[in-house]
Amino acid sequence: MSDLKPRYDLAVIGAGPAGLAAATLAAQRGLSTVLLDEQRAPGGQIYRAVTQSPVRNPSVLGSDYWHGADLVGPFRDSGADYAPGTTVWSVARSLDIGLSRDGAARVLPARHIILATGAIERPFPIPGWTLPGVMGAGAAQILLKTSGLVASGNVVLAGTGPLLWLLAWQYLRAGARIDVILDTTPRENWRQAMPHMGAFVRSGYVGKGLKLLLEVRRKVKVIGNVTSLAAEGDGRVQTVVFRQGDGAEQRLPADTLLLHHGVIPNINLANATGCAQNWDEAQRCWVPTVDGWGATSVEGVSIAGDGAGIGGALAAEHRGRLAALDALHRLGVLDRDARDRDAAPHREALDKAQRGREFLDTLYRPAKDFRVPTDETIVCRCEEVTAKQVRDAVKLGVSGPNQTKSFLRCGMGPCQGRLCGPTVVEVIADARGVSPAEVGYYRLRPPVKPITLAELASLPKAEDEIAAVLHH
């Protein structure tokens, strides 16, 4: 790790659009800046492997994907240091970053930190979702981007949201087969989304979105108004069982079932740092509480991009630049007026990029039956805890996710609640008849990503030892 400086003015965590844009702007304006990223190449999830994807035909992944490359060039020229393959497992209020790289851990101090940890797929707990062959559409998309791999055999996509349709489109472009799409978008969402239609029509998305939808619908059978879903199989998924409306149970053969019903902010690092968070009813998830610059309740820690509420890739870029300008201000490089002046074009671009968001949020809000699963469904995969166990604990007087965690161990596994937290919150809220806002969320703890005992044991112990390692 000798390529990293002993400390930085600004550390940006995550090399998706928000992180790339933030680090680029900050470094261009003279801050000593480092971009720390878990992946081996820049792009985050949305532009995953944009510099090295084996999928060379640009029409497969689409021009929006290749826009990611436009962010990487300026970043490379910006003078920011870049640390790929780096896992950040802790950000302390002291602005010390705990990280691991090449099997060794260290602590890196910074004067300001921008978390650009992006989004994760909302857990989609249905009976049988833990069977091999069932996976998130996002995971399938990563395989396509990084390795050019698509699922084979009978492929069923199920769920709702723009990414589901994008993946279907990319799959078809890549020559892959999709047997059927089971659309779980609730009927009533259309009615609720209508008032937001105007803004959406004026956004840049509508034309592209419609084209993509029509192309997919032309080539794949789409079954709408799907109200229940289950995966069945012996040792791996073989059958998808579903209902349409109040209709009878139907069965489809499936070797692969790709599930998706939206993305939510990846809040784990912010939560473990102690950043205040609030329940976002429109997006139906917990989000860190930030101001217009992405500043959190923890002095010196900002969040840019989807990690502070889902806004999409283009919005993330602009949010990254705004957070970087605010960091420049806080570190004394820009006065308030200069920050506000320089921010104006980015703010305008952000407003434009966010136009139509309410429509998408409302239309693609997942149905309650898929957020609050049936009793026998596993909610915590790590500890194999079912929805019934959570409900039974609530009956005993266990009132929130931290108590069910202590009581049932759900959320204590290696995923640190990424796969169960949102569901556990929904199940408890439903069982108690209150809003998730009242139920709260897990108090997460570092390391937010697993590290080995060997890495921890290798952590330099005191300041002088850290210095010794740095000057090694």
Next chain:
Amino acid sequence: MSSPTPQPDVIVIGGGLHGCSAALHLSLRGVKVLVLEKDHIGRHASGVNAGGVRQLGRHVAEVPLTVASMALWHGIRDLVDDDCGFESHGQVKVAETEAELATCQARADQLNALGFTHEEVVDQAELRRLVPAIAGHCVGALVSRRDGAAIPYRTTFAFKRRAESLGARFVEGVTVAKIARDGKTWAVETSDGAHHTAPILVNCAGAWADRIAAQLGEPVPLEVIAPMLMITARVPPFIKPVVGATGRTLSFKQFPNGTVLIGGGLLGRAYRDENRTDLDFANVTTNARTVWDLFPVMRSATIVRAWAGIEARMPDDIPVIGPSGTEEGVYHAFGFSAHGFQLGPIVGRITADLITQGRTDLPIEPFRIQRFRRDAVAA
């Protein structure tokens, strides 16, 4: 909400294990109890500690209490209708050198002289039989075979539920704003504006207990600490007893599900007014190195989470148990200094004894609050 609730006989401040245990033992004797908890039951040290049920290595003053408590642990289901996840595979304190083993022997001799036989010294062969994964350089150990471990939150919750089933009332999410005396009645005002009255108060407020004591005119030198723990991903079962070390700080145990808990009392930083703790990774590293040295099998293990609880420590590392030194009708049980979990069952009984009988059979003189009076320190 409008129906008037009968005045309790006792108000317990603090819904940790000790508050819940006091409530249970009082309820078992027909005493009407109200427990006031500022967060939720078992939120702090009681719910997030290492769960060690340990007689081994305790301060001599605590030995009669820990032995009596152990008897309750071995019948815990009879007491609270739940096994609390209690398993008894012994606790082992490893000696890494002959000098450390001599310290173990001296300790065992000391307890034997006092008439206690639960701690014994074992040689290298027996240590290896008990803990096959222990590093080769370890020469022996001090062992307490009836010790074990339980699941802390489940235990605290079980005490609460049992007390509740016997009529105790729990009010969570309210802090004590003011305590005042009116003749023989205590009036406790809570943050929600409610007033509660009872002739007797019990202070089980843990890391906040000094504030209650100060309101009663007997300030105590309580330090707020944040003992840290970490846990690994599952590994194949390789160890049954809970293991500590003689010359270093360690508490090490594997749960039935394969995860391994590593702790022992190394401290992070506590911010009790914010209900918050920060980890100190330098100390976490020390703990990791100890495990590296003592359990080679653990070197490739993955740490999935680390945390700290908020706990009270007294200057002499033993708790305050017993009646107030300034006020009639007040009893204390706090300051367990990061080793109160095993004592939970018995200290609740002691408090109930004091309240209902005016005395207890167990020697609690060393734990009196008066030991912290300025003149007591000077003397």
